[in-house]
Amino acid sequence: xxxxxxxxxxxxxxxxxxxxxxxxxxxxxxxxxxxxxxxxxxxxxxxxxxxxxxxxxxxxxxxxxxxxxxxxxxxxxxxxxxxxxxxxxxxxxxxxxxxxxxxxxxxxxxxxxxxxxxxxxxxxxxxxxxxxxxxxxxxxxxxxxxxxxxxxxxxxxxxxxxxxxxxxxxxxxxxxxxxxxxxxxxxxxxxxxxxxxxxxxxxxxxxxxxxxxxxxxxxxxxxxxxxxxxxxxxxxxxxxxxxxxxxxxxxxxxxxxxxxxxxxxxxxxxxxxxxxxxxxxxxxxxxxxxxxxxxxxxxxxxxxxxxxxxxxxxxx
Amino acid sequence: xxxxxxxxxxxxxxxxxxxxxxxxxxxxxxxxxxxxxxxxxxxxxxxxxxxxxxxxxxxxxxxxxxxxxxxxxxxxxxxxxxxxxxxxxxxxxxxxxxxxxxxxxxxxxxxxxxxxxxxxxxxxxxxxxxxxxxxxxxxxxxxxxxxxxxxxxxxxxxxxxxxxxxxxxxxxxxxxxxxxxxxxxxxxxxxxxxxxxxxxxxxxxxxxxxxxxxxxxxxxxxxxxxxxxxxxxxxxxxxxxxxxxxxxxxxxxxxxxxxxxxxxxxxxxxxxxxxxxxxxxxxxxxxxxxxxxxxxxxxxxxxxxxxxxxxxxxxxxxxxxxxxxxxxxxxxxxxxxxxxxxxxxxxxxxxxxxxxxxxxxxxxxxxxxxxxxxxxxxxxxxxxxxxxxxxxxxxxxxxxxxxxxxxxxxxxxxxxxxxxxxxxxxxxxxxxxxxxxxxxxxxxxxxxxxxxxxxxxxxxxxxxxxx
Numbered sequence: 001x002x003x004x005x006x007x008x009x010x011x012x013x014x015x016x017x018x019x020x021x022x023x024x025x026x027x028x029x030x031x032x033x034x035x036x037x038x039x040x041x042x043x044x045x046x047x048x049x050x051x052x053x054x055x056x057x058x059x060x061x062x063x064x065x066x067x068x069x070x071x072x073x074x075x076x077x078x079x080x081x082x083x084x085x086x087x088x089x090x091x092x093x094x095x096x097x098x099x100x101x102x103x104x105x106x107x108x109x110x111x112x113x114x115x116x117x118x119x120x121x122x123x124x125x126x127x128x129x130x131x132x133x134x135x136x137x138x139x140x141x142x143x144x145x146x147x148x149x150x151x152x153x154x155x156x157x158x159x160x161x162x163x164x165x166x167x168x169x170x171x172x173x174x175x176x177x178x179x180x181x182x183x184x185x186x187x188x189x190x191x192x193x194x195x196x197x198x199x200x201x202x203x204x205x206x207x208x209x210x211x212x213x214x215x216x217x218x219x220x221x222x223x224x225x226x227x228x229x230x231x232x233x234x235x236x237x238x239x240x241x242x243x244x245x246x247x248x249x250x251x252x253x254x255x256x257x258x259x260x261x262x263x264x265x266x267x268x269x270x271x272x273x274x275x276x277x278x279x280x281x282x283x284x285x286x287x288x289x290x291x292x293x294x295x296x297x298x299x300x301x302x303x304x305x306x307x308x309x310x311x312x313x314x315x316x
Numbered sequence: 317x318x319x320x321x322x323x324x325x326x327x328x329x330x331x332x333x334x335x336x337x338x339x340x341x342x343x344x345x346x347x348x349x350x351x352x353x354x355x356x357x358x359x360x361x362x363x364x365x366x367x368x369x370x371x372x373x374x375x376x377x378x379x380x381x382x383x384x385x386x387x388x389x390x391x392x393x394x395x396x397x398x399x400x401x402x403x404x405x406x407x408x409x410x411x412x413x414x415x416x417x418x419x420x421x422x423x424x425x426x427x428x429x430x431x432x433x434x435x436x437x438x439x440x441x442x443x444x445x446x447x448x449x450x451x452x453x454x455x456x457x458x459x460x461x462x463x464x465x466x467x468x469x470x471x472x473x474x475x476x477x478x479x480x481x482x483x484x485x486x487x488x489x490x491x492x493x494x495x496x497x498x499x500x501x502x503x504x505x506x507x508x509x510x511x512x513x514x515x516x517x518x519x520x521x522x523x524x525x526x527x528x529x530x531x532x533x534x535x536x537x538x539x540x541x542x543x544x545x546x547x548x549x550x551x552x553x554x555x556x557x558x559x560x561x562x563x564x565x566x567x568x569x570x571x572x573x574x575x576x577x578x579x580x581x582x583x584x585x586x587x588x589x590x591x592x593x594x595x596x597x598x599x600x601x602x603x604x605x606x607x608x609x610x611x612x613x614x615x616x617x618x619x620x621x622x623x624x625x626x627x628x629x630x631x632x633x634x635x636x637x638x639x640x641x642x643x644x645x646x647x648x649x650x651x652x653x654x655x656x657x658x659x660x661x662x663x664x665x666x667x668x669x670x671x672x673x674x675x676x677x678x679x680x681x682x683x684x685x686x687x688x689x690x691x692x693x694x695x696x697x698x699x700x701x702x703x704x705x706x707x708x709x710x711x712x713x714x715x716x717x718x719x720x721x722x723x724x725x726x727x728x729x730x731x732x733x734x735x736x737x738x739x740x741x742x743x744x745x746x747x748x749x750x751x752x753x754x755x756x757x758x759x760x761x762x763x764x765x766x767x768x769x770x771x772x773x774x775x776x777x778x779x780x781x782x783x
Contacts, residue, residue, distance in 0.1 A: 006538040012563070014676035015702045031732060063703025063769045075731055075769050078704040080534045098738065101531035102524050108502045111537060111560030131536040135562065207342060209389030209500070219750065226745040234389075234408060238743040241524050246735040246762075248718045293718035293735065305743065312408045313389035 004079040004127070004159045007135045011160075013078045018059045024159065025057065026083045028075040036079065036087045038158070049074060079159065081128040088155065091148050094124035095191075098243045099215070099303055103189060104132045106308050107211045113186040116205060117141040118172040118198065121191065123152040129189070130156075130164040139164060140181065144171040176201025183207065190214040191304075195221065196228035203232045208313040217304045225307055233309035240305055245296045252289050341584070343387050344498060349582045350383065351505050353497040355490045360509045362501070362582055373494050376401035388500035393459060393493055403496060430477045441472040449492070459493020466492070479749070501582045503554040510550065510579075511757075518547045518579075519686040520712060522760035524740045526551070530558055532708040532765040533680040539563040542601075542678040542700055544693060546685040549577030552593060555682065556580065556661070561588035566665060566673065567595045568697070580661045593661035600670055601700055677702025681768075683709040686761075690716045691723060698729055701768040709764040717764040724766065733766035 003011040004024070010017075019025060023039045029047060037045055037054075045052040050068025057066055062078040077083060082097060095103070103125065109115060109132040120126055120143035129139045143149045146169050153167045170178070173194055185205040190198055195214040202212055212233065214225050222238055229236050344350060344365060352361045352371060363369055369380040373394050382392065382403045392403040444466055452462055466488050467473050473481060489495075499505055507526050510518040529551070535541055535558045545551040545567055552567045559565060569575045574595045585593075665673075678701050683693055690711055698707065707730070711717050717735050724730045738760045742753045 005536060009538055009562075012538040012540070012676075013679045013702050013705055016676055028731060031734075061703050061770065063705070063767070065770060065772070076704075077732075077767060077769075080706065081536075082531060082534065082706070097531055098524070098528060101527040102740075104531070105504050105523065105527035108504060110557055111562070128531065131534075132558070134537040135560075208387055209342065222743075222745055223747070223750055227747070236745075238745050240739075240741045240743070242739040243528075244737040244739060246714065246718070246737065248721055248735070250722065291715075291718045291722040293714050295737075307745070310389060313387050313391070315390065315405050315407050 004081065004084065005131045005134045005161060005164065007160075007163060013062060015061055018061055019057050019064075019076060021054075021058060024079050025062070026077040026079050026087060028077050034077075034083065034087050036084070045074075047074070048072075081131050084127050084159065085124045088122055088124060089151075090122055091151055092119075092121040094122045095215070096124075096300075096303065098241045099306065100125055100128045102239070102241045102306060103213055103215075104128060106306075107187040107189065107213055109133060109137075109187050111135065111137060113137045114181075114184060115139045115187045115189065116177055116181060116185050116202070117189045117191075118170075118177075119143040119145075119191055120149060120152045120167055122148075123155050125189065125191075126152065126156070126165060127159065127161065130161045134164055137164070137186075138166065140166050140168065142168050142170045142172050142177070144169065144173075172201070173197040177205050181205045186210050188212045193221075195225050199225070199228045199232075203311055206311045208311050210311050212309050212311070214307045215304045216307070217302070219305065222305045222307055229307070229309045232312055234312045236307065236309040238305050238307045240302070242300060242303075244299055246293045247296050248291050248293050250289070251292050343385060344383050344500075346384050349501050349584050350380075350388075351499040351501045351509060353499050355494055356497075358490065360513060362506075362509070371403075371496070373496070374491075378403045383498050386498060388498055390498045392496040392498065394496070395458065396453060396456065406495070430475060432476070432480065435472055435475060441470050442466065443471070444469045459489070462492045463488045501584060503557050503583070506553070506579065506582055507550060518550045519684060519710070520759070520761060521547055521550060521684065521710065522738065522740060522757065524738045525710065525760040525763065526554055528736070528738055528763060529682050529684070529708045529710055530554060532706060532763065533682045534706050535559060535680055535682075537562045539565075539680050540673060540676065540678045541565050541680040541682065542673075542697060543567050543681075544569070544683045544685055544697065545577060546575055546688065547579075549579035549581075551682055551684045552577045552661075553580040553583040553585070555680075556585055556589050556593050557583055559589075559592065561586065561592060563592065563679075564665075564669065564673075565593045566601070566678070567593065567662060568598050568601060569595065570598050572597065574662065577662050585661065587659045590659045590661040591663075593663075594665035594669065595662045596665040596670055598696060600665070601673065602696070603674060603699075673700070677705060679705050681705065681707035683707070686710070686712045690764075691720045694720055694724070698724075698768055703768055703770045706767050707765065711762050711764070714762055717762055721764055721766075728771045729768065730766040731769050733764065736763045736765065737761075738763070 003013065006012040019039060021039055021041055024036055025039060026034055027037050027045060028034050029049065039054050039057055041055065043054045049072025050070040052066060052068050052074065057076055060066065062076060064076055065073050066076055067073050085094065085096060085100065109129065111134060113133045114137055115129055115133055117126060117129060117139060118141070120141040126139060126141050133139055143152065149167050149169045156162055156165045156167065173192055176198065182204045186207060187210060188202045188206055190202070190213065192198060195216065206212060216222050216225065226236055226238065347365055349362065349364050352363060354361065354373060361371060363371065363380060365380055365384050370377050371380060376394055378394060378401050386405060391406050391408055393406045394401055395404045449462060452465065463485065467485065473484065476484065503526065504523055507521060507523045511522055533541070535555050537560060539559050540563055541555050541559060543552050543555055543565060552565055556565050567577055580593065681697055681701050683690065683697065685693060690709060694709060701707065709717065721733050721735060724733060740760060741756055744751060744753055
């Protein structure tokens with residue numbers, strides 16, 4: 001019984017809900033190394049830290065530290081849409097947290113909503129959309145690539161999301177959304193090479209004043225999309241969302257020592273252990289110990305432009 | 317009755333919602349909270365559609381009664397009638413079409429291209445006087461007719477570029493034919509409006525930052541979300557909107573006086589959802605039986621037990637002073653379906669629920685308290701989370717978050733930590749005129765996020781949550 005998106009109270013994360021056979025856990029090795037593992041009797045996990053028996057995991061709470069045969073350790077985390085985005089297998093370029101969270105908010109999705117998405121891609125956004133509509137809403141997601149649709153379907157099944165997500169193979173650019181959705185949809189998300197081709201159909205599916213979002217990497221696509229939106233949509237706005245991360249470092253400055261203790265080059269600062277403190281610990285007092293922060297040197301420069309628009313309400 | 321005004325699509329949505337019957341109510345109802353957008357975002361006003369509600373546009377005061385029963389997204393203009401100025405439903409704006417016509421014009425021959433080299437700004441171009449305009453108005457001319465007349469009587473209009481003419485027309489329309497757009501308040505519109513108008517009341521919380529807090533903290537169905545909200549209730553309301561009618565939102569506070577969360581009332585949350593918003597002092601939640609941690613009280617603006625100081629100013633009172641339509645601080649229960657007793661959000665958490673929180677642990681933690689000492693807050697609140705539960709802390713300053721992150725690493729209470737600074741830029745997308753907006757907000761705050769883990773090296777059975 002997986003719990004990525006709980007659909008009843010028993011599935012929520014709790015100190016009293018231990019890891020069980022069949023659960024998906026996110027194995028956290030390091031901040032940049034995680035993977036999803038399905039707990040199964042008799043299986044083990046092998047990585048640089050050793051061999052971990054699944055049977056050791058059963059009965060422990062999520063968030064536990066578990067050990068390998070040679071004393072290495074990992075953490076077992078409960079699956080969430082965020083963690084899934086970080087561990088899923090990329091069949092296509094995916095959306096990450098900043099875009100995903102902005103999309104869910106600006107589409108004004110709340111539990112109970114009916115949402116259309118095309119294309120499904122690797123299911124990164126789909127998983128977060130499922131959380132946003134649960135437990136009583138639904139996501140209908142479409143992809144024209146049969147194999148990718150199958151892989152997405154398999155992922156959603158593994159993550160216990162089949163009651164929330166329906167995957168269909170369909171070419172939305174060529175055929176539009178199915179007629180059965182007309183007039184009943186609370187939000188539409190498009191991640192297509194030529195989204196303007198899907199807009200007329202989307203406008204028939206959306207309820208008045210409901211929101212459409214189109215994600216496009218190129219500004220030319222955005223221009224053409226906005227041009228097409230103007231006839232039936234209002235409040236058309238285009239954004240870019242990015243995130244800048246910071247790293248921290250201890251800085252110790254002893255009064256009498258001429259050179260700095262903090263070395264500028266070393267292991268990733270977040271992971272620096274206490275042992276980097278000066279040898280004579282008596283010098284470590286509040287007054288000569290501080291933590292410094294600086295932006296990380298690398299960052300994602302661009303993912304895509306997000307265009308949002310509301311279906312115009314007619315005054316009949 | 318309100319029920320007659322439900323559209324077919326609303327009924328479908330209600331049926332699908334399995335009893336959460338007020339999901340996405342599409343039509344404004346008597347007593348609901350609304351956001352009025354005057355002239356495409358020039359002015360934003362929150363209001364409640366009570367019988368006496370009105371809005372002042374220019375020098376005209378109009379009742380808001382005509383808005384009841386209209387779909388959100390409806391457009392209104394100010395018309396002069398026998399009983400004075402009133403709001404009347406109008407067709408959507410046609411400015412979109414103008415823009416497309418302009419782009420066709422640009423394809424014309426070189427001879428057609430105009431510029432502003434011969435336009436002199438000496439206020440003599442318009443031959444209609446303000447008395448002429450008033451006369452037209454009293455004869456019943458509509459705003460659009462006045463704008464047409466102004467264009468016809470402008471000696472420089474023909475010489476302007478097509479874009480410039482468009483700009484002139486829009487400017488006159490805003491003054492003589494103002495539009496009022498009825499908008500449904502949601503986390504996005506409430507956050508954006510406060511950020512634009514009164515950002516200091518919501519701790520300068522920008523909409524992309526708030527969105528990330530909700531995602532990072534994994535807010536969703538059946539969440540037991542612990543929230544420390546000193547932004548007037550913006551965070552509590554947003555979390556509640558996302559959780560829906562399942563789970564609980566615990567708005568906690570230090571001391572004996574709950575923090576004001578009046579902004580929650582702007583969200584039009586149903587009774588089911590409001591019933592899930594509970595308040596509990598930290599002293600009730602803490603497994604320790606002692607008084608609340610002293611460190612958390614170090615913020616002088618915080619309320620101490622027995623202090624003569626009142627809590628934060630009521631945001632709805634400040635809205636009153638601005639001359640905006642008021643959010644009545646005494647809820648008359650107008651905003652629920654007829655016959656239902658309204659549930660006020662923020663009632664005191666009953667003991668059995670507090671016990672269940674202690675036994676199960678909270679599934680999310682969000683802290684939004686820009687003026688408080690974040691390190692002591694996290695030390696007090698993090699132990700209340702279930703293991704593997706995520707947390708997200710919003711702060712305006714980097715250094716305290718850096719210190720906090722370091723301390724959490726050293727004490728091995730959390731993993732997967734990150735300090736993020738969200739960045740947001742809006743674009744103008746128009747034919748031949750696409751570029752980022754000239755004005756940009758420079759700062760949306762910082763977020764420290766992470767996941768609580770079990771520090772214990774002992775394996776085996778589920779432990780009772782240690783203090």
